[in-house]
Amino acid sequence: MRFKSLLALILAGAVIGGTTALAPAQGPKVVKIGDLGSKVGVFEGYGKYQSMAIQLAVEELNARGGVLGHTIEVIVEDDDTKPAPSVRKAEKLILQDDVKLLVGAVSSGATMAVMDVTKKHKVIHWNAVSCAEFMRTTKFHKYYFSNQPDSRMQANGLAKYILDKMGKRVYIFYTDYAMGQSDGRQFKTAIEKLGGEVVGVAGAPLDTKDFSPWFGDINAKNPEVVFLAFAGTDSLRLMTQLHSFGMTKKYRLAGIDCFLLQQDLPAIAEPMEGFVQLAHFSAYNPDKNMQAFNARFKKRFGVDANIMAGAYDGLMFWATAVEKAKSFDPDKVAGAMEGMCLDGTHVGRQCIRKEDHQVVMDMHLYQVRGGKNIPIAVVAGSDTIGEPMVGRDPVEGFTWEIKKKN
Amino acid sequence: MEYLTAVLLPQLLHGLVFGAALGLLALGLTVIFGLLGVMNFAHGELYMLGAYAGIAVIGVTHSFWVALILAPLLVGALGALTEVATLRPLYRRQPLYGLILTFGLALVFREGARQVWGGDMRRILPPITGSTPLLGMTYPNYRLFLLAIASVLLVAIWLFFTKTRAGVVVRAAVQDAEMLDGLGVNVPRVFTLTFAGSAALAALAGLLLAPVFTVYPQMGVEMILLAFIVVILGGMGSLGGSVVAAFVIGIAQSLLTLWMNPQRVAIAIFGIMILVLIIRPRGFFGREGVLE
Numbered sequence: 001m002r003f004k005s006l007l008a009l010i011l012a013g014a015v016i017g018g019t020t021a022l023a024p025a026q027g028p029k030v031v032k033i034g035d036l037g038s039k040v041g042v043f044e045g046y047g048k049y050q051s052m053a054i055q056l057a058v059e060e061l062n063a064r065g066g067v068l069g070h071t072i073e074v075i076v077e078d079d080d081t082k083p084a085p086s087v088r089k090a091e092k093l094i095l096q097d098d099v100k101l102l103v104g105a106v107s108s109g110a111t112m113a114v115m116d117v118t119k120k121h122k123v124i125h126w127n128a129v130s131c132a133e134f135m136r137t138t139k140f141h142k143y144y145f146s147n148q149p150d151s152r153m154q155a156n157g158l159a160k161y162i163l164d165k166m167g168k169r170v171y172i173f174y175t176d177y178a179m180g181q182s183d184g185r186q187f188k189t190a191i192e193k194l195g196g197e198v199v200g201v202a203g204a205p206l207d208t209k210d211f212s213p214w215f216g217d218i219n220a221k222n223p224e225v226v227f228l229a230f231a232g233t234d235s236l237r238l239m240t241q242l243h244s245f246g247m248t249k250k251y252r253l254a255g256i257d258c259f260l261l262q263q264d265l266p267a268i269a270e271p272m273e274g275f276v277q278l279a280h281f282s283a284y285n286p287d288k289n290m291q292a293f294n295a296r297f298k299k300r301f302g303v304d305a306n307i308m309a310g311a312y313d314g315l316m317f318w319a320t321a322v323e324k325a326k327s328f329d330p331d332k333v334a335g336a337m338e339g340m341c342l343d344g345t346h347v348g349r350q351c352i353r354k355e356d357h358q359v360v361m362d363m364h365l366y367q368v369r370g371g372k373n374i375p376i377a378v379v380a381g382s383d384t385i386g387e388p389m390v391g392r393d394p395v396e397g398f399t400w401e402i403k404k405k406n
Numbered sequence: 407m408e409y410l411t412a413v414l415l416p417q418l419l420h421g422l423v424f425g426a427a428l429g430l431l432a433l434g435l436t437v438i439f440g441l442l443g444v445m446n447f448a449h450g451e452l453y454m455l456g457a458y459a460g461i462a463v464i465g466v467t468h469s470f471w472v473a474l475i476l477a478p479l480l481v482g483a484l485g486a487l488t489e490v491a492t493l494r495p496l497y498r499r500q501p502l503y504g505l506i507l508t509f510g511l512a513l514v515f516r517e518g519a520r521q522v523w524g525g526d527m528r529r530i531l532p533p534i535t536g537s538t539p540l541l542g543m544t545y546p547n548y549r550l551f552l553l554a555i556a557s558v559l560l561v562a563i564w565l566f567f568t569k570t571r572a573g574v575v576v577r578a579a580v581q582d583a584e585m586l587d588g589l590g591v592n593v594p595r596v597f598t599l600t601f602a603g604s605a606a607l608a609a610l611a612g613l614l615l616a617p618v619f620t621v622y623p624q625m626g627v628e629m630i631l632l633a634f635i636v637v638i639l640g641g642m643g644s645l646g647g648s649v650v651a652a653f654v655i656g657i658a659q660s661l662l663t664l665w666m667n668p669q670r671v672a673i674a675i676f677g678i679m680i681l682v683l684i685i686r687p688r689g690f691f692g693r694e695g696v697l698e
Contacts, residue, residue, distance in 0.1 A: 042624075044526075044622075045525070045526060045527075048525065209619050209628065210420065210618070210619070212420040212423075212660075213420050213659070213660045213664075214663065215543070216413055216416045217664075233527050233620065237619060241618065244532065244546035244618070245544060246544040
């Protein structure tokens with residue numbers, strides 16, 4: 001009997017002791033955020049730099065005491081550059097990890113798919129790179145915010161420069177999915193509106209290996225300028241192949257904001273020489289705000305920052321809004337973010353437009369020289385952002401039909 | 407007539423170049439399928455490793471031509487090692503085991519390359535520069551070289567399998583390995599050398615195509631799907647069929663781009679495969695009873 005009592009006592013002690021040992025330690029409170037980006041494949045570089053920008057912001061915010069007394073923790077997921085996996089990962093981040101902010105995805109198609117998830121579950125969603133026009137128009141919802149210049153902003157910023165400085169006869173070659181189609185629509189509209197002539201349009205699928213089957217049509221249309229709406233490894237392959245066919249010297253070439261990251265340029269310097277590209281950030285821009293941000297980024301990671309630094313701003317806007325709202329409640333945070341202006345972003349002071357949650361950003365134009373993006377012009381954000389068009393197609397009645405000029 | 411010379415013939419040339427390159431990749435896949443009876447999912451990664459091995463060799467020797475010899479040998483050696491260490495114990499099991507194994511090997515090779523060389527895209531400069539005026543355009547000399555060397559290699563491989571004793575032994579192993587074993591041939595060694603040869607062929611294709619398609623860890627995944635289509639279309643295990651199918655796919659893809667939305671071209675390629683399989687269920691040159 002005594003033995004049984006002793007055994008029961010030991011067991012009870014073990015259970016109580018074990019339970020105590022297994023109980024979570026009372027540490028600092030944690031708030032999680034989701035980093036959804038491409039980790040492999042055509043947009044791998046963008047996903048990698050998005051993660052670095054988020055990491056820098058988290059380290060700076062946590063060093064200041066976190067947000068609302070919570071330490072920020074990042075959960076990273078791969079979007080596979082496709083809508084379906086992006087939706088699965090977004091749902092995992094929201095339902096399982098309980099993230100309060102979701103940054104991503106990288107491809108426009110994936111980001112639009114994720115928008116349905118963030119809308120359904122009411123989670124603040126920051127887009128730092130996808131540039132299809134539909135996100136702040138037909139797909140818009142109150143929890144969605146972006147500081148990536150979309151197709152309309154890019155067309156407004158670059159089309160005039162192309163026609164003034166590069167040539168009037170333009171061929172539009174785009175990657176045939178959400179981003180490229182959107183860029184193609186906007187640039188065709190803008191160029192025709194400004195009096196230029198679009199002599200041809202063609203789309204190639206995402207991840208095309210050999211672009212040469214499209215080159216015959218470009219040559220046949222004899223344009224002065226070839227406008228390219230591609231990104232990532234597609235851009236690298238395309239430029240390599242255009243160069244081998246002598247077309248980088250034959251035509252003037254221009255491209256979208258995310259055509260290539262600065263880090264890719266040295267490897268492809270010769271084909272890219274003279275290429276005109278939009279980019280809201282460049283480590284070679286003498287702007288003091290960009291230089292200050294780049295110095296911090298380079299000190300932390302040992303490499304220059306690039307356009308993906310926009311993800312840094314997403315965290316800063318969100319954290320400031322949470323502090324202002326004194327809550328993580330998405331409705332309160334979204335309300336606080338609307339119309340918010342913030343100093344110290346990767347390009348200095350930025351403001352979020354209330355109506356469509358788009359950050360009003362200046363459009364910087366660069367020309368590639370010796371593998372570097374050298375600034376050549378800047379267009380004010382207020383001149384490119386266009387009117388808010390929530391719920392409407394910004395180029396309603398658009399047609400790909402080529403209009404012959406007399 | 408102008409449409410023919412200015413549009414159709416250049417597209418045909420693009421298709422021939424791509425088809426020849428695809429044929430090189432698909433041929434190794436066909437041989438391994440014929441030999442092991444499983445689709446080698448790691449074949450695309452051997453193609454990728456060929457390009458990376460080329461970068462490593464060029465880094466040391468500064469010569470593309472030296473790399474063109476050494477890189478396939480290095481990847482061939484890796485192929486031999488892989489066959490002995492992983493595939494050999496599975497030969498007497500269901501083909502599904504081999505399929506799962508090669509799928510796992512593909513992941514290991516791809517992520518291994520990412521760890522060693524990083525995920526950024528790399529470029530190998532073409533060893534032959536300049537271009538030739540051809541069919542109203544300036545055609546890169548390297549692409550013409552690619553078409554020529556791929557054609558020569560395809561003919562050489564065909565001669566190897568039909569005219570040499572070693573080739574006949576491999577074909578015999580495909581037909582009936584047990585019978586070959588009974589005749590005193592060291593069948594495991596045949597398997598190892600054939601797998602190594604197939605890996606070297608994939609590596610050669612990877613390095614030859616690197617100056618055109620660039621180099622990154624994912625490059626094999628993207629090509630292998632087309633290579634699988636080629637193998638199925640040509641007739642499982644048929645070398646000649648694979649070559650014909652590679653050119654059919656290359657040319658069809660190139661010509662269809664002229665008239666179709668690009669997304670539909672990819673669907674049309676599958677459509678061609680389905681159509682051929684309805685008419686000829688064993689593909690162009692698949693034979694009844696072979697690998698069935």
